[in-house]
Amino acid sequence: MKLDVLVVGAGFAGCVVAERLASSGKSVLVIDRREHIAGNAFDKQDAAGVLVHQYGPHIFHTNAPHIVEYLSRFTDWRPYEHRVLSSTDGKLYPMPIxxxxxxxxxxxxxxxxxxxxxxxxxxxxxxxxxxxxxxxxxxxxxxxxxxxxxxxxxxxxxxxxxxxxxxxxGRIPVRTNDDDRYFTDTFQKMPAEGYTSMFQNMLNHPNITLELGTSFQQVASRMQAAEIYYSGQIDEFYNFRFGLLPYRSLRFEHEHLPGTKYFQQVGTVNYPNDHDFTRITEFKHLTGQKHAGTSIVREYPQSQGDPYYPIPTPENQARYEQYKQLAAADKHVHFIGRLAEYRYYNMDQVVAAALNLMKNSLR
Ligand code: FAD
Structure with missing residues (x-):
């Protein structure tokens, strides 16, 4: 199969790139090994009809007007300022401190x-x-x-x-005032119909074809793309030649509580000292949805499983640099996003990096 561009991964990195390239007239195939689009920002209605984030709470915040302008082509927004309480010695305290x-x-x-x-x-x-x-x-x-x-x-x-x-x-601020918002960015809003709907609109372009449940490794030999934009794990792309880049994983335990209007006071409560989970998030706070029941998620960190957080130690960074050097020589493959660049990226930072890459490539 011949195409202009193959985009691996239908998360923020892949979808921004796909949309930009398709809009410039290129034929683009987007693949994702998962059965859905939107990457880790994927949201859907649970069995009770509450909109939940499958891979944990995703709150959109940015200080960059050009990112807001770009994403607003694909979604309306609802205002939401995230608040977090931390439970310690049986009492709840604002976080950040x-x-x-x-x-x-x-x-x-x-x-x-x-x-x-x-x-x-x-x-x-x-x-x-x-x-x-x-x-x-x-x-x-x-x-x-x-x-x-x-x-x-x-x-x-x-x-x-x-x-x-x-x-x-370094990501956790400390405040001397009473500001109890988790983020202080100038723009803090959630996609009005959810993230998945926003991604659907991004991919809704005649030049884009989407194949879900398809990994790069499955299609690499049959696809002939002039260019590849790869947002999967960089170590996997190179068959783990220099060893595995470690990630911290999470198990998400979702629960619906019928008849409970609200389970907790704010979007997220942290449990630093009790339980095996780190935090509980209640989605109705984030989405503003009205429902007689409520849905929550508990996050249990674990070493095995889907890759979520790159583990920032000097050894891991040094290993990543080896992969990065290989990647620099692969001129027709562009590595983009949190897995390909092995770094913690907020959503707005991934969009900024993808738009930047596109600005340079589409000149
Ligand atoms: P992803 O969204 O992970 O997309 C990559 C896609 O590539 C995946 O769908 C994957 O299935 C696919 N893929 C990988 N390898 C292959 C392959 N070989 N073949 C085919 N497909 C492949 N950011 C915020 O700004 N605010 C938040 O509140 C926030 N909360 C978060 C909470 C959690 C628990 C986590 C883990 C992250 C959070 N983030 C948050 C970060 C946010 O998830 C990332 O910024 C964003 O998802 C990165 O987009 P991406 O496209 O780089 O990666």
Whole structure:
């Protein structure tokens, strides 16, 4: 079979590339080894009719107007600001840590300047930040670290804070004010009809053909594409020549609770110290759907299973660099997205990277 372009993976990376290339007149085949589009952002109605995110909660947020402009061609939006509470010692506290967290945890009534001074007093001095433990201890001190981060990290990554690169904890802000929003981006909205519907609109182009339940490895020999855009695992593409790039996986336990209007106060509650799961998300908060019952998901981190989070250690990064060098020589294959670039990407960052790549290739 001859085509202009083969796109491997129907997630954000693959679908943005496919849409752009198809709109420029190229014939594009999109394949995905899963039986659905939308990658990890896939959502669907569960048996009770509640819209749920199959692979855990996906909240869209960005500061980039050009990404909003692009995606708005395929979806309307509903406003949603995500809020997270963390359950520790049987009580719920805002996460990220803010003024309310510290005042209610320690029975204080500090103002913003008081919180800044409190944090200064509990911080542990580090001359060099070499890992996530250094970063957290030098930012919020040992007690807050132990209550909210240490065990969560053990569960989430199967690693100690000290074994993880500082970039992991670097994503978690600490606030001296009462802002309890999880994100502070200028644009925080959810696709009005859900992610899958948005992806359907992206792929709805006469130049795009879609084959689901099809892996690249199955079709590589029969497809002759001038160019390949590959958003699968880069180590798999090269038959694991330099060894496996490790990922942290998750098991998602979905549950519908008939007759329960709301299960919890906010979209997500973290459980750093109790249970085997890390967090519970209740989808009706995210989607605004009205329903007599509610649907939740518990996330259980595990070492085996679908690849979700690249594990950011120096060894893994060095192995990835070896694959990247091979990839640089493969001129007709473009590696894009979280699996191909072995990095944690938010959705807006993947869209930005794909649009950027397209801007350069379609010049
Ligand atoms: P994916 O969405 O994973 O798509 C890749 C696709 O390629 C998959 O469908 C896969 O089946 C397919 N594929 C792989 N290999 C092959 C092959 N060999 N042949 C055929 N098909 C193949 N981001 C946010 O911005 N906000 C959030 O709230 C958020 N929450 C998240 C929660 C969880 C639990 C996880 C794991 C991620 C979250 N993310 C979030 C990140 C978000 O999922 C990613 O940014 C996004 O999915 C990346 O898109 P992608 O196209 O690179 O990868």
């Amino acid at each position: 803010n003024r309310t967290t510290i005042n209610s945890l320690y029975g204080l009534s500090l103002d913003e300047a008081g919180i800044a001074a409190f944090l200064k007093s509990v911080r542990e001095k580090r001359d060099r930040i070499e890992n996530s433990e250094d970063l957290v201890l030098s930012s919020i001190g040992r007690d807050l670290c132990d209550r909210f981060f240490r065990n969560y990290t053990r569960k989430q990554w199967g690693l100690e804070l000290s074994q993880l690169s500082a970039t992991v904890a």
